Amino acid sequence: MDELIKRLVKKYKTNSPFELAGALGIHIRFMNLGEGTKGLYYRKLKRRFIVIHNELPLEWQRFVCAHELAHDRLHKGVNRFFLEENSYFSSGKLERQANxxxxxxxxxxxxxxxxxxxxxxxxxxxxxxxxxxxLDD
Structure with missing residues (x-):
């Protein structure tokens, strides 16, 4: 993971998840995802999308974008929701890695x-x- 991040930052000269997603061809959308869902990552017809809850503060939007970018880089082919820790969804290993x-x-x-x-x-x-x-769920 450390080497992957190092390569991304070096190649694209930024650690901004929004800039990295754009450079990697990942489309970012903002919409109301309801209570408890901060963001999600999915693929459709060979296109990749990160959707971020539009009512989150900017620091959370950045974090969620970075978290969903992790799913693209680390968990290819897996669509996962990033939900609040007190929701019905168990975070598990993939979510901890993305965090x-x-x-x-x-x-x-x-x-x-x-x-x-x-x-x-x-x-x-x-x-x-x-x-x-x-971080240590």
Whole structure:
């Protein structure tokens, strides 16, 4: 996973999940996905799509885009929903991998400062603070 992220960032000169998705030919759509669903990834007729809930704050939109991008890069052929941790959906291994990929991608090129808390670091680089609670599901 680390090597994949490193190659993506180096090749496309960005760690922005929106820019990476565009460069990889993945279409991004925003729509109301209802309560509990933050985003989803799917393929249809050889086209790939990331759909992000349109009422999420910007930092969550970024995280969800990175999470769904992970499904494209790591879990080819698997359509999975990224749901809130308290929903009926069990997150499982693929979701944990996608969360970790998202954090690693969004933090690429940055590092935690001495004596900085993880929560402060996430806030500084635009990762939702709640992410720390479901990285180790």
């Amino acid at each position: 970790l990929f998202a954090v690693k991608l969004l933090s690429a090129g940055t590092s935690i400062e001495q004596e900085e808390s993880l929560q402060s670091y996430y806030a500084r680089i635009g990762i939702p603070a709640e992410v720390v609670f479901f």
